[in-house]
Amino acid sequence: MFKPFLAAFAAVVICGCSSIPIEKQDDRDPLQTLNRPIYDFNMDVIDSYILRPVTVGYVAITPQPVRTGLVNFTTNLTTPTDAINAALQGKPESLGINTARFLINSTVGVLGLFDVASSLGLKHHDEDFGQTLGVWGVGDGAYLMLPGMGPSTLRNLTGDVVDNVVLPEIALTTPQTIAVFAFKAIETRAQLMAQEKLLHESLDPYIFVKDVYFQRQLYELYDGNPPIKEEPEDFDEDFLENL
Template sequence: MLRQSLVLLGFLVLGGCAQVPDEKIDERDPLQSFNRPMYDFNMDVLDAYVLRPVAVGYVAVTPTPVRRSVVNFTDNISAPTDVINATLQGKPANAGISVARFLVNSTVGIFGLFDVATSLGLTIVDEDFGQTLGVWGIGDGAYLMLPGMGPSTARNLTGDVVDNFVLPEIALTTPQTILVFALKAVEARASLIPQESLLNESLDPYIFMKDIYFQRQLYELHDGNPPIEEEPKDFDEDFLESL
């Protein structure tokens, strides 16, 4: 997930929301009576008064090269997590790429501030524990709209806890873990600013966000090659990539 998870965790609360009185029951979303009000709170309060202003200010005062270095640094810090999850998913090639990226970027790339590995053909491989659980056959579970974090599922919430708090604690102190999490959060929200119109102009932003989220999870679970019959359609590719 932007890293999303994070990201991508979550800081995808944007735009406006409309209620649909006769909406059909969505089996993926049995907690909609809780999720919709939480979506409104995230959007109308947290995003409007906290997340978006911080993200706008961050973009205004931070030069693009510095923002790129922040992304590179947080991606590099997360590389060991990618290695562990790729290994658990039975993907030794991906694990090897993540190990090589970490070694190259931590040294030649000056602690990950510069993504030298990509220029060497070592493209980032984003693996998270939510995907690991999916590969192991565990279903999504109920769709969740989390306060301050946006869309998730029962499976991915479990994965986010492991990825963002359990595994980093092996190498980072709690303050360092929180700092990395905050950096990812601000950058993730900032990256969505150009895509806000897609959500704001949708008939029902809540459903649009939910569908985009599930499409993105399917895309990631299948490493960018989802089953043809379930392949994402009619969604902006840049928006999908930013989640």
């Protein structure tokens, strides 16, 4: 099942490395010669032939109320992870809100299918272990383009392992964890359809993706109040999460 993708990926790396357009030295991206062909593979193979077609079909056959309920349900499942990270970051308000959200939505909200907590003014606080490491003073590390997952950094890759493997395993089985991850990837891709034009019209999509990723990480690390505000014009801050 995976052999065609591995072969295609190997071909992209081998054939692409000799003609990779290298930008001016970027200290954040020392692995650019490897990252660029992986980006091409993600976009030209995985997104074009798998993720986007699946997402288009999902949007076409799934009513919006059902989609909203599924989003609420998966968000509620991962809310305890947000609460744990809020505690590790020393954010008692976020800890309290996320804990209250989980209790309310898991009961009154019918296992999280309905976001009752938001109607009570308890808005979701997204806290991940990558942010936790940042709060603890850990630097980004090298920029990474991961096959099938998209942009990351050494710090955030470590955070993703903790958030998506270590902590969920406390309450979820491995198949359930994979199912949640797959659904979030499809739903996030659906929300990004409107942003495709910006990516395609950029002079260098690879650099565009990288710059937006770092801006978004800075925005999240400082809870929406970064010391230097650098946001791309007319651009959704959720872009690129699962490209």
